[in-house]
Amino acid sequence: MSDNNMPKKNPLSMQIDLSKFEKATEEEKRQQDVMSESSTFFKDSMKKLFKNPLAIFSIIVLVAIILVIIFAPMVVPYGYSEILKVNGVRDKTAMNLGPFQFSENEQKYMAETGIKLFPHIFGTDELSRDYFIRVVYGTRVSLAVGFFASIIVLIIGVLYGSISGYAGGRIDLIMMRIVDVIYSLPDMLVIILLSVVLKEVLNDSNGIIAKLGTNMVSIFIVFGLLYWVGMARLVRGQILSVKENEYVLAAKSIGAKPGRIIWKHILPNCLSVIIITTALQIPSAIFTESFLSFIGLGVAAPMPSLGSLANTAREGIQSYPYKLFFPALTICLIVLALNLLGDGLRDALDPKLKK
Amino acid sequence: MSEKLLEVKNLHTSFFTDSGEVKAVNGVSFSLESGKILGIVGESGSGKSVTAYSIMQILAGTGKVVEGEILYKGENILNYSKQQMKNFRGKKCSIIFQDPMTSLNPTFTIGNQLMEAILLHTDRNKEEAKARAAEMLTLVGVNEPEKRLKQYPHELSGGMRQRVMIAMALACEPDILIADEPTTALDVTIQAQILELMKDLQKQLGMAIIMVTHDLGVIASMCDEVIVMYGGRVCERGTADAIFYHSSHEYTKGLIRSIPSTQNMKQKLIPIAGTPINLLNMPKGCAFCSRCDNAMKICLEQIPEEIWVGEDHLASCWMNVKKQMEQEKVGASK
Amino acid sequence: MAKYFVKRVLLAIVTIFIITVIAFFTMNAIPGGPFNSEKASSPQVKAALEARYNLDKPLLEQYVIYVQGLFHGDMGISTKTGRDIAQTILESFKVSATVGGMAAAIAIVCGIVFGSIAALKRNTVIDRIIVFLSTLATAVPSFVLATILLYVFSMKLGWFQVWSADSHNYVLPVIALSLYPMSYITRLTKTSMLDALGQDYVRTAKAKGVSQVLVIFKHALRNALIPVITYVGPMIASILTGSMVVESIFTLGGLGSKFVTSITNRDYPMIMGTTIFLAVLMVGMNLISDLVYKLVDPRITFD
Numbered sequence: 001m002s003d004n005n006m007p008k009k010n011p012l013s014m015q016i017d018l019s020k021f022e023k024a025t026e027e028e029k030r031q032q033d034v035m036s037e038s039s040t041f042f043k044d045s046m047k048k049l050f051k052n053p054l055a056i057f058s059i060i061v062l063v064a065i066i067l068v069i070i071f072a073p074m075v076v077p078y079g080y081s082e083i084l085k086v087n088g089v090r091d092k093t094a095m096n097l098g099p100f101q102f103s104e105n106e107q108k109y110m111a112e113t114g115i116k117l118f119p120h121i122f123g124t125d126e127l128s129r130d131y132f133i134r135v136v137y138g139t140r141v142s143l144a145v146g147f148f149a150s151i152i153v154l155i156i157g158v159l160y161g162s163i164s165g166y167a168g169g170r171i172d173l174i175m176m177r178i179v180d181v182i183y184s185l186p187d188m189l190v191i192i193l194l195s196v197v198l199k200e201v202l203n204d205s206n207g208i209i210a211k212l213g214t215n216m217v218s219i220f221i222v223f224g225l226l227y228w229v230g231m232a233r234l235v236r237g238q239i240l241s242v243k244e245n246e247y248v249l250a251a252k253s254i255g256a257k258p259g260r261i262i263w264k265h266i267l268p269n270c271l272s273v274i275i276i277t278t279a280l281q282i283p284s285a286i287f288t289e290s291f292l293s294f295i296g297l298g299v300a301a302p303m304p305s306l307g308s309l310a311n312t313a314r315e316g317i318q319s320y321p322y323k324l325f326f327p328a329l330t331i332c333l334i335v336l337a338l339n340l341l342g343d344g345l346r347d348a349l350d351p352k353l354k355k
Numbered sequence: 356m357s358e359k360l361l362e363v364k365n366l367h368t369s370f371f372t373d374s375g376e377v378k379a380v381n382g383v384s385f386s387l388e389s390g391k392i393l394g395i396v397g398e399s400g401s402g403k404s405v406t407a408y409s410i411m412q413i414l415a416g417t418g419k420v421v422e423g424e425i426l427y428k429g430e431n432i433l434n435y436s437k438q439q440m441k442n443f444r445g446k447k448c449s450i451i452f453q454d455p456m457t458s459l460n461p462t463f464t465i466g467n468q469l470m471e472a473i474l475l476h477t478d479r480n481k482e483e484a485k486a487r488a489a490e491m492l493t494l495v496g497v498n499e500p501e502k503r504l505k506q507y508p509h510e511l512s513g514g515m516r517q518r519v520m521i522a523m524a525l526a527c528e529p530d531i532l533i534a535d536e537p538t539t540a541l542d543v544t545i546q547a548q549i550l551e552l553m554k555d556l557q558k559q560l561g562m563a564i565i566m567v568t569h570d571l572g573v574i575a576s577m578c579d580e581v582i583v584m585y586g587g588r589v590c591e592r593g594t595a596d597a598i599f600y601h602s603s604h605e606y607t608k609g610l611i612r613s614i615p616s617t618q619n620m621k622q623k624l625i626p627i628a629g630t631p632i633n634l635l636n637m638p639k640g641c642a643f644c645s646r647c648d649n650a651m652k653i654c655l656e657q658i659p660e661e662i663w664v665g666e667d668h669l670a671s672c673w674m675n676v677k678k679q680m681e682q683e684k685v686g687a688s689k
Numbered sequence: 690m691a692k693y694f695v696k697r698v699l700l701a702i703v704t705i706f707i708i709t710v711i712a713f714f715t716m717n718a719i720p721g722g723p724f725n726s727e728k729a730s731s732p733q734v735k736a737a738l739e740a741r742y743n744l745d746k747p748l749l750e751q752y753v754i755y756v757q758g759l760f761h762g763d764m765g766i767s768t769k770t771g772r773d774i775a776q777t778i779l780e781s782f783k784v785s786a787t788v789g790g791m792a793a794a795i796a797i798v799c800g801i802v803f804g805s806i807a808a809l810k811r812n813t814v815i816d817r818i819i820v821f822l823s824t825l826a827t828a829v830p831s832f833v834l835a836t837i838l839l840y841v842f843s844m845k846l847g848w849f850q851v852w853s854a855d856s857h858n859y860v861l862p863v864i865a866l867s868l869y870p871m872s873y874i875t876r877l878t879k880t881s882m883l884d885a886l887g888q889d890y891v892r893t894a895k896a897k898g899v900s901q902v903l904v905i906f907k908h909a910l911r912n913a914l915i916p917v918i919t920y921v922g923p924m925i926a927s928i929l930t931g932s933m934v935v936e937s938i939f940t941l942g943g944l945g946s947k948f949v950t951s952i953t954n955r956d957y958p959m960i961m962g963t964t965i966f967l968a969v970l971m972v973g974m975n976l977i978s979d980l981v982y983k984l985v986d987p988r989i990t991f992d
Contacts, residue, residue, distance in 0.1 A: 020653035021677050024644070181704050190711065192952060193964070197715045287830055294832045294934055295949050307830070314836045314938075318844060328833040336828035343824075413895050415887070437901075445898030457889040461988050462911045472897040507987040523897065 045272075048348040055344030058337035065334060069140045077118050078130035080137040081302035094128040096320060103128075122326050126316070135326050138304040142286050143334065145216060145305070149223040149285035150278050156224060157231025158274060162262050164232065165239030176236070179229045191222045191288065195297040216299055219289055227284070231277055238270035245269075272349035279342040283335040290331060306331045358428075360530055360563050361387040361410070361448075366423035368402075368409045377634045379405040379418070381587035389530065392557065392564045394578035394595070396571060396610075400631050402587035403567045404453075407533045410565075411450050412440055446476040449524035453536040455516035459508035465492075466504030469523050476527040491522035496552060514545035518552070525556065532557075533565045538573065550577060571614055575599060583607045586632050586642030589661070593668030603670035605647045641673065649674060697979060701972045708968040709759075709961075713752050716957055755961065764965075765958035769951075774962040778944065782966070785936065785943035788859050789929040792866035796928070797921060800871045801914070804878025808886065808913075809905065820879070823872035835865040835938040862939045866932055870924050874917060881916045885909040915986050922978020926971045 049055050078084070084094040086105040094103035100119050102110070110117055122131040164175040195218045242248065243266065251265050267274075290307025292298045299305045306327045313323035368380040380402040387393050395403040408414050410425055412432070425432050432443055452458040460468060469488035473479055479487060485504065492500035495518040508516060517537060524532055534553065538546035554577060557564055566578055574581055575595065582592040583604065591604040602608045609627040629646035638644060644654040651673055659671045662679075736745070746754070758765060764774040807819040838861045842848045849858050885891065886909050894908045933945035940946070944963060951959035 020656070021651050021673070021680075024650045024652050024655055177700070180700060181707060190708075192948075193712060193715050193960075283828070290830045291832070291934065295937075296953070310830070310833055314832065317836060317840050321840060324833070324836060328830070328837075331830055331833070332825075332828045336825060339824055339828060411896050413892055415892075441898045441900060443898070444896055450896045452889060452893065454889060458893045460890040460894065460908050460912070462986060463908075471894075471899065475898055509988045520893075523893075 045348040049344055052344045052347065054340045055348075058341040058344065061333055061337040062341070065139065065330070065337075066143075069136050069143070072136045073133065076121075076130065076133050076136075078133045080129070080134050080304060082129060084124065084128045084130065091128060094124050096126055097124040099123045099322065123322070125312075125323070131323065131326070134304045134309060135306070135330060138306045138309045138327060139330055139334070141216075141299055141303060141305040142289060142307065142331070143282075145219055145289045146282035146285040146334075149220060149227070149288075150281040152220060152224045153228045153231050153281050154274070154278050156228035158235050158267075160228065161232035161235025162239055162267065165236035166243065166258060166262055166266070168240075172236075176233075179232055182226060182229045183233075190226060191292070192295070192297065194218060194222050194225070195292055218297075219285075219292065223285060223288075227281070231274070231281075234273055234277060235270060238273055239266055242266050242269045272345070276342050276346045276349065279338055279345060283338045286331065286335060358389055359386050359426075360389040360428065362424075362426040363406070363410070364424040364426070366406065366409060366425065367421045368405050368414065369419060369421050370414075371417045371419070375635055378637065379587050379634060380409060381637075382423075383582075383584070383587075383589050384423075385582050385589070385592060387531065387563050387565060389563050390557075390561050391579045392566060392577050394574040394581045395565060395567045395584060396569065396574050396581060397584035398569055398631055400586075400634060401584040403569075403584050404535050405587075406584070407450065407535050407565060407567050410533065411444055411448060413444075413450075442476070445472045445524075445529070446527045447529055448531040448533065449527070449529040450533040450535060451517070451520045451524050451537050454540045455513055455520050456540065458520060459516055461508055463507075464504065465506055465508065465511070465519055469504070469519070469526060472523060473526050487526060488522075491526050492519070494525075494556070495519070495522040496548075497522070513541055514548065517541060517545075517549055521549075521552065521556070525560065525562070528560065529562055531563050531565065533567065535567045536569070537566075538570070539568070553577070571610060583610070586637065587634065588642055588658075589671065590643070591668075591670040591672070593665070593670075597665055597668040601665060601668065603664040603668065603675055604643075604672040605649055605674060606643045607670075609646075641671075651677070693983075694980070697976055701976050704972050705965070705968055709756065709965055710752075712961055712964040713755065714748070716960060717748055717751075759965070764962040767951075767956055767959045769954045769956040769959065774958055777947065777959070778962055778966050781942060781944045781947045784941055785945060786929050788862050788866060788936075788941065788943065789925075791859065792863045793870070793925045793928045795863065796867040796870035796874060796924070799867075800874025801878050801917065803871075803875040805882055805905070805910065805913075807875065807879040808882035811883065819875060823875040826868050826872035827876070829868075831865065831869060831932060832934040832938060834868060835862075835935050838865055839938060862935050862941060865935045865939075866928060870928065873920065873924075877917050877920055878913060882909060882913040885913040888912070911985065915982065918978055918982050918985060922974045922981070923971065926974035929970065 084091045084103070084106075086094075086103075086109045089105075091103055091105045093105050097103060097120055099122050101123060102117065102120070103124075106117055109115070120130050120132065122135060125131050125134065160175065160179075164172045164179075167175075239262075248261060248265050251261050256264075286306070289298060289305055290310065293305055293307030294311045298308045298311075309327035310324055310331065313320065313327065317324055363386070364384050366380055366383045367378065370377040370379055383402070383406055385393065395406060397403045405414070405418070408418070409420050410432075414420075420433060423433075427443065427447065432440070435443060459465070466485065466488055469491065470481070470484040473484040473487050474481070477484075477487075488504060489500040492503055497503055497515060497518050503511070503515075503519075508519075511519065521537075532553075537553070538549050541549060550573060553564065564577075566573065568574060578595050580593065581595050581598045583590045583598065583606065585606050590606045591598060591602065598607060599611065602611055606627075609625075612625045613627060615624055627646055628648075632638070632642055632645070638655065639658075640656045641647070641650075641654045641659050644650045647654065654673050657673075659673045659676070661669050661671045662675060664670045664675050755765070762775060764778070766772065767774055767777065770777075803819050803823070807816045810816045842861060849861050886905075888909075891904060891908055894904050899908070933949045935941075936943040936946040937949055944967070947959070948963045948967070950956075951963060
């Protein structure tokens with residue numbers, strides 16, 4: 001082999017310390033072998049997640065919102081359905097106040113007694129109720145709807161999907177045809193139809209359901225009936241691909257039972273997909289609820305939800321545009337934060353994106 | 356002496372990742388003469404594929420040649436314009452990849468993908484390009500070429516697809532063919548067929564081949580010259596005979612010791628201990644020192660220089676320096 | 690292929706059948722009939738009305754009569770307005786389809802273009818802006834967006850008149866309708882484009898000397914569009930049939946707003962009619978998108 005940049009023929013022309021040509025000890029060699037620090041998949045993912053500024057922003061926003069909806073009702077001396085009173089008398093001047101305004105009666109009362117009343121941070125609504133506390137309760141309701149709906153979807157979807165995927169064969173075929181049918185039902189239509197029916201049916205019954213609000217219950221039922229199919233398909237697909245892996249075969253060969261195999265070996269490998277889908281389900285549920293409120297099928301008055309608040313505000317938008325602003329902004333913030341968090345989780349948990 | 360077709364001088368290629376700069380290729384030099392087969396051998400992460408991709412300028416995302424020259428017939432292709440580079444790729448120099456399963460576009464027919472390069476680099480019209488594509492398929496031993504042209508990649512077996520890849524690479528009669536682990540993803544029997552095919556085609560068409568592989572068997576059966584790489588650096592380079600019979604780098608010796616053969620059937624194979632180095636944490640001295648049985652203190656501290664250890668044979672190992680010093684000592688004392 | 694097609698069509702028919710069953714029987718489960726609200730009407734009038742709409746017959750028989758009518762293109766008469774339902778639906782569908790068609794076209798074209806740009810200019814300012822805006826747009830509920838558009842551009846700035854009966858200014862509703870799917874397609878295209886650009890065959894194409902533009906628009910985009918198609922099919926269906934929210938807010942009188950009013954009016958035949966019409970459209974679009982999907986991706990075999 002010929003080469004232009006000829007290496008030196010005589011290395012001895014270099015000044016080399018002969019002692020360096022002694023054999024290196026194992027200890028010295030090991031020091032050279034710089035290994036990258038070992039870490040688990042979970043640790044790695046979390047590290048990646050916390051490096052993502054958008055994910056951190058989302059977590060901060062969500063935590064802040066949750067703290068507010070937990071503690072605000074303890075601090076604010078008004079109730080969500082309570083019509084403002086001054087000195088025990090209904091305050092008729094307190095309708096549609098702007099943020100941080102006091103009504104005439106309240107101002108008079110404060111001037112007379114010197115007692116400082118708690119400000120109406122977002123103003124009041126058309127029925128003289130404190131708007132801030134209504135938004136807080138609305139957020140509670142919307143988040144609760146989103147959260148529980150996602151849990152329902154999670155449970156049904158994972159159970160159905162894992163049974164179908166693991167069983168395979170004829171059972172899988174039948175189960176998946178059912179999913180196909182439900183999948184092609186126009187979801188909004190079914191939701192509306194079911195909500196109408198459930199509203200009527202459940203209204204007649206009393207007890208817990210009535211207290212919860214019939215529409216809340218119907219939203220959950222609708223989610224339980226319809227939205228799990230996406231999750232079920234996803235889980236089944238994951239299980240089908242994981243099922244053929246050698247470690248599952250190994251577990252089978254030593255006589256592990258199907259339930260144990262699914263729970264211990266297969267589901268952990270599908271976990272990232274499940275977590276992400278659940279995180280993204282919450283915004284979708286919040287949207288659905290606000291949509292139902294829009295067409296008058298949302299939570300029952302006087303209980304507010306962000307959707308129903310925004311919808312009420314929509315009607316009076318010309319006079320009081322700020323009333324739409326607060327609930328709408330809260331919805332956007334929650335949904336945005338959850339979407340960004342879901343994206344962040346996907347990036348962090350996707351092993352394909354490593355390196 | 357035959358002309359130098361391709362010369363790589365002191366090539367440095369790095370990937371800029373979130374965790375820092377990864378020096379995948381670290382000062383590689385070699386030259387390729389026309390009509391010769393050059394083997395680049397090394398384990399995964401040794402920088403052999405990155406060297407090949409650097410020549411083609413098809414490095415992924417964050418990869419970049421940071422130093423060095425790549426001379427094609429005396430011209431530095433790193434200074435080529437986009438247009439010149441497009442002409443270089445596929446026409447002057449082609450590449451076939453490791454995994455024929457994923458290297459063909461699943462949504463286009465074989466014919467479409469074969470004709471694409473022909474239409475791009477030659478004056479042929481569509482009909483002529485199609486004829487040429489069929490001709491190439493026949494050349495690489497694909498039966499029923501007319502029918503194959505209309506098929507999609509997923510309808511072909513792995514061996515078939517690799518033949519299609521070869522046909523595609525050779526369709527414009529390039530001077531250089533880079534084969535990046537062309538047989539790794541194939542069955543053993545198919546591997547032999549593909550290698551045989553490449554040897555035949557090389558004789559027929561006379562192009563030079565750069566064979567990138569981790570398989571010393573492939574190197575032994577095909578290559579005229581060999582480069583052994585470890586940790587992005589060249590350990591040893593020379594004629595295939597010199598590398599196999601007079602290995603002068605501890606890593607090459609280790610590699611050869613670990614090949615099973617009919618001669619050492621009854622003996623236990625001796626693997627190279629340890630794991631490949633982490634390119635993010637390169638040692639100060641020789642890249643191989645932590646796994647080397649004969650590592651010396653100097654190996655840990657200083658990168659060995661490349662020195663001549665025989666005619667047409669260069670190696671970068673302090674052991675050779677030591678040997679030469681000892682010889683000179685003996686010579687001096689006489 | 691034929692076998693697959695037949696199978697899919699059968700499944701579609703089953704789905705539509707199930708929808709008619711669900712719609713019909715859930716509606717009848719609602720306590721109180723359509724004529725309860727008109728308190729003025731005497732029991733005789735009520736009975737006569739119920740007889741006219743076959744409401745006096747057993748439920749199952751009502752269903753059979755209804756399905757028989759369907760086969761003749763007869764969806765019955767609205768209990769509220771007394772107009773022919775099939776015709777009402779077709780008329781309002783024209784409005785919905787016009788607005789929806791424009792919105793769907795804008796969403797698809799802009800979504801794919803923006804998504805591709807974001808993928809190509811990855812990690813640049815352009816990419817960040819596109820991703821930020823599209824994420825933001827998917828976080829706004831449609832009725833909030835529509836209301837804001839209406840408030841700002843129509844009430845405050847007075848750029849668009851939307852309320853007059855004769856002027857058909859569709860700009861605002863089209864924007865309101867297209868923004869969400871556009872953002873969604875943008876995000877989807879970006880992800881799948883990045884995925885496609887990292888594939889081996891893109892490297893192969895580059896190594897053949899194919900220009901950057903051709904690599905992207907021939908080799909990568911076709912593969913990147915496969916997941917987009919699965920979304921676009923149902924999206925078109927739901928957009929064409931009109932968003933109930935956007936149509937109500939802009940008082941367009943399309944199919945969506947008809948559906949909402951029919952629910953509040955408890956107009957049974959009208960609810961049934963719209964439900965079935967929407968379901969057929971939805972199921973049909975799903976079917977088409979599945980077939981297109983299989984045409985774009987030759988790897989999928991018809992089994």
